[in-house]
Amino acid sequence: xxxxxxxxxMPAFPANAAVAVRDSQLRYNLRKATHTIRGKRAAAVGxxxxxxxxxxxxKEIKDHTLRNLERYLVRMExxxxxxxxxxxxxxDAAEANRIVADLVKATGExxxxxxxxxxxxxxxxxxxxxxxxxxxxETDLAELIVQLGDDRPSHILVPAIHRNRAEIREIFRERxxxxxxxxxxxxxxxxxxxxxxxxxxxxxxxxxxxxxxSGANFMIAxxxxxxxxxxxxxxxxxxxxxxxxISVVGIEKLLPSWQDLEVFLQLLPRSxxxxxxxPYTSTWTGAVEGQEFHLxxxxxxxxxxxxDEIGRQALRCIRCSACLNVCPVYERAGGHAYGSVxxxxxxxxxxxxxxxxxxxxxASLPYASTLCGxxxxxxxxxxxxxxxxxxxxxxxxxxxxERLGMRAAGWVFNRPARxxxxxxLGGRLRRFVPGRLPGPLSAWTDTxxxxxxxPESFRDWWDRTDGGVQ
Amino acid sequence: xxxxxFITCVNDTLFPGTGRAVVTLxxxxxxxxxxxxxxxxxxxxxxxxxxxEEGRRLARHFVDVFAxxxxxxxxxxxxxxxxxxxxxxxxxxPAAAGAPAGxxxxxxxxxxxxxxxxxxxxxxxxxxxxxxxxxDVGAYFPHRVTYHPTCHSLRGLHLEDRPTRLLEQVxxxxxxxxxxxxECCGFGGTFALKNPxxxxxxCADKVHNVTTTGAEVLCAADNxxxxxxxxxxxxxxxxxxxxxxxxxxxxxxxxDDRTVRG
Ligand code: SF4
Numbered sequence: 230x231x232x233x234x235x236x237x238x239m240p241a242f243p244a245n246a247a248v249a250v251r252d253s254q255l256r257y258n259l260r261k262a263t264h265t266i267r268g269k270r271a272a273a274v275g276x277x278x279x280x281x282x283x284x285x286x287x288k289e290i291k292d293h294t295l296r297n298l299e300r301y302l303v304r305m306e307x308x309x310x311x312x313x314x315x316x317x318x319x320x321d322a323a324e325a326n327r328i329v330a331d332l333v334k335a336t337g338e339x340x341x342x343x344x345x346x347x348x349x350x351x352x353x354x355x356x357x358x359x360x361x362x363x364x365x366x367e368t369d370l371a372e373l374i375v376q377l378g379d380d381r382p383s384h385i386l387v388p389a390i391h392r393n394r395a396e397i398r399e400i401f402r403e404r405x406x407x408x409x410x411x412x413x414x415x416x417x418x419x420x421x422x423x424x425x426x427x428x429x430x431x432x433x434x435x436x437x438x439x440x441x442x443s444g445a446n447f448m449i450a451x452x453x454x455x456x457x458x459x460x461x462x463x464x465x466x467x468x469x470x471x472x473x474x475i476s477v478v479g480i481e482k483l484l485p486s487w488q489d490l491e492v493f494l495q496l497l498p499r500s501x502x503x504x505x506x507x508p509y510t511s512t513w514t515g516a517v518e519g520q521e522f523h524l525x526x527x528x529x530x531x532x533x534x535x536x537d538e539i540g541r542q543a544l545r546c547i548r549c550s551a552c553l554n555v556c557p558v559y560e561r562a563g564g565h566a567y568g569s570v571x572x573x574x575x576x577x578x579x580x581x582x583x584x585x586x587x588x589x590x591x592a593s594l595p596y597a598s599t600l601c602g603x604x605x606x607x608x609x610x611x612x613x614x615x616x617x618x619x620x621x622x623x624x625x626x627x628x629x630x631e632r633l634g635m636r637a638a639g640w641v642f643n644r645p646a647r648x649x650x651x652x653x654l655g656g657r658l659r660r661f662v663p664g665r666l667p668g669p670l671s672a673w674t675d676t677x678x679x680x681x682x683x684p685e686s687f688r689d690w691w692d693r694t695d696g697g698v699q
Numbered sequence: 700x701x702x703x704x705f706i707t708c709v710n711d712t713l714f715p716g717t718g719r720a721v722v723t724l725x726x727x728x729x730x731x732x733x734x735x736x737x738x739x740x741x742x743x744x745x746x747x748x749x750x751x752e753e754g755r756r757l758a759r760h761f762v763d764v765f766a767x768x769x770x771x772x773x774x775x776x777x778x779x780x781x782x783x784x785x786x787x788x789x790x791x792x793p794a795a796a797g798a799p800a801g802x803x804x805x806x807x808x809x810x811x812x813x814x815x816x817x818x819x820x821x822x823x824x825x826x827x828x829x830x831x832x833x834x835d836v837g838a839y840f841p842h843r844v845t846y847h848p849t850c851h852s853l854r855g856l857h858l859e860d861r862p863t864r865l866l867e868q869v870x871x872x873x874x875x876x877x878x879x880x881x882e883c884c885g886f887g888g889t890f891a892l893k894n895p896x897x898x899x900x901x902c903a904d905k906v907h908n909v910t911t912t913g914a915e916v917l918c919a920a921d922n923x924x925x926x927x928x929x930x931x932x933x934x935x936x937x938x939x940x941x942x943x944x945x946x947x948x949x950x951x952x953x954x955d956d957r958t959v960r961g
Contacts, residue, residue: 247896557883561900599887602854622749639753642740652712672895677930680713687706687715691734697722
């Protein structure tokens with residue numbers, strides 16, 4: 230089970246979303262941010278004549294690797310070990326957290342710096358370390374904003390997308406001193422000033438911390454190499470300065486060879502930040518002289534996802550967040566409504582598969598979509614998100630009243646004569662249909678009128694007029 | 700060529716005028732369309748809400764009803780997309796899914812019948828442009844119109860500019876582009892009931908974009924989306940009416956589209 234305490238106990242998606250849509254500041258922030266990044270991505274993708282082929286190659290490399298995952302994982306382990314690193318296997322969040330906590334304790338340190346990582350958020354590593362007396366410091370600018378604000382991330386790439394500059398200034402002014410170097414007294418909300426305050430705050434942290442924790446965007450099985458793509462350079466600091474580096478990586482992040490990486494170094498930045506190339510790409514293989522390297526390979530539900538023929542395509546995901554940025558539901562609900570570190574369309578198919586659908590929230594996630602297909606179009610590894618959503622909807626437990634309604638509709642549709650009788654009944658009662666419908670149907674008439682029910686159905690018209698001839 | 704009309708349950712029950720318009724239009728183009736009385740529903744609501752068993756039963760029924768025709772015309776992008784995208788998946792047995800790629804479904808199986816029937820199912824504008832080869836259908840409609848492409852027509856069926864090419868040839872019609880046209884209106888079938896707040900928020904933006912065009916008529920090739928946007932337009936007294944593509948294409952100067960208006 231997932232150890233992500235901060236998201237547990239949230240109500241179902243529709244309730245969360247109903248609150249979010251009323252927040253005009255949030256709506257404005259999200260609309261502005263997603264539309265900007267959407268435009269940049271479209272331009273960066275549009276300028277490549279072979280985007281469709283790249284996308285197909287990305288999909289096929291991932292599928293091939295997932296089909297032969299066992300073989301490549303073993304190869305990865307051998308290569309990392311040969312290069313002086315240590316490999317650990319974690320079946321679930323608890324085991325991964327235990328391994329990392331023990332490794333940190335063995336160094337005698339009580340603080341770590343972190344590179345932005347989805348896997349460690351998924352397992353709730355920061356909270357688990359805190360219980361062991363270890364403080365984890367986030368060093369990605371957006372993650373720093375989230376951490377200082379006692380907040381939760383709401384976007385994969387831009388975790389603080391729900392915050393604007395003025396809010397960030399307030400958070401820096403009020404909270405930075407509690408975590409280290411304080412923000413300057415005269416801090417403005419100029420992006421450059423905010424970045425400078427974060428830089429000075431983080432620089433002290435980098436130079437004084439001896440253990441770092443990261444994830445990875447890719448792992449290359451042939452050579453045992455890990456790859457991190459980033460924009461700010463803070464990741465490079467974490468990966469190089471400390472004496473001990475611990476990387477927690479989901480088993481689906483594997484690629485067979487460097488040749489395969491070439492495809493993803495094109496797909497990821499263009500889909501994610503809308504750049505041709507990201508500013509920093511760090512790669513490392515095992516440990517260098519004087520440093521220690523540990524790789525924790527994380528399952529945490531992934532092998533179950535792999536066993537599902539339709540659902541497994543979600544494991545191709547490279548966390549670019551293109552699907553979030555084009556999603557009209559995400560744009561209006563915001564990331565927190567999804568109750569998981571994976572928001573948006575990918576979260577709607579990944580979270581219920583990793584955590585199951587026992588909770589009301591997780592069972593509601595496959596329904597957090599109109600199936601409009603914008604996510605599938607944007608996805609650089611061609612994950613058919615609508616297909617997986619529909620598949621997952623078929624597996625969740627439905628409410629009794631809905632089951633009855635669907636069964637009744639099915640009964641009517643099974644025989645044309647029943648449908649005709651139901652239509653005639655509707656036609657006769659048409660004048661008695663209220664403008665506001667009762668029960669669950671009131672969700673329709675709260676904001677919309679219902680169409681006039683015609684006195685005669687099409688099939689009755691056809692019968693009466695012999696297809697309009699008479 | 701034997702052509703069948705798949706009216707769809709929503710049109711049959713709530714928008715019979717759209718069905719009459721399709722019949723009028725196709726007859727005018729010399730195409731004698733039949734209406735197989737046994738048809739009911741494609742199963743989209745059941746499948747998309749998470750009831751694949753009921754959906755499979757309705758898919759089975761659909762194939763039984765329409766297998767004998769050379770072409771099946773559906774005046775609904777989402778129902779045509781349902782048949783084309785989801786029927787092959789519904790028919791796929793676990794054994795067939797594991798079969799090596801390139802091998803067709805076993806002969807005589809439901810999957811084989813689906814593979815036979817599905818390619819003969821056309822959305823209306825596909826049938827007009829690709830099968831009949833017309834873009835000027837002889838229509839007259841002197842009004843300012845904006846067109847909403849709808850998600851399943853756009854990204855599922857890839858109708859591209861077929862509907863607007865048809866509209867551009869309509870005499871008297873002024874077609875104005877809809878800002879943010881490719882964005883979903885927020886209907887999504889039972890999504891409108893399960894996530895009403897988001898659905899309404901999405902529709903608010905769609906309606907805003909529609910009214911900024913100054914159009915009198917919002918046109919689409921799918922009455923389900925139109926029911927949702929139209930219901931909001933009426934509630935807001937926005938003064939824009941909805942019309943299915945078929946209803947505009949059936950309209951003529953001589954008014955021989957009387958059956959359409961009923
Ligand atoms: S599902 Fe596709 S688009 Fe969404 S984050 Fe993953 S790779 Fe990117």
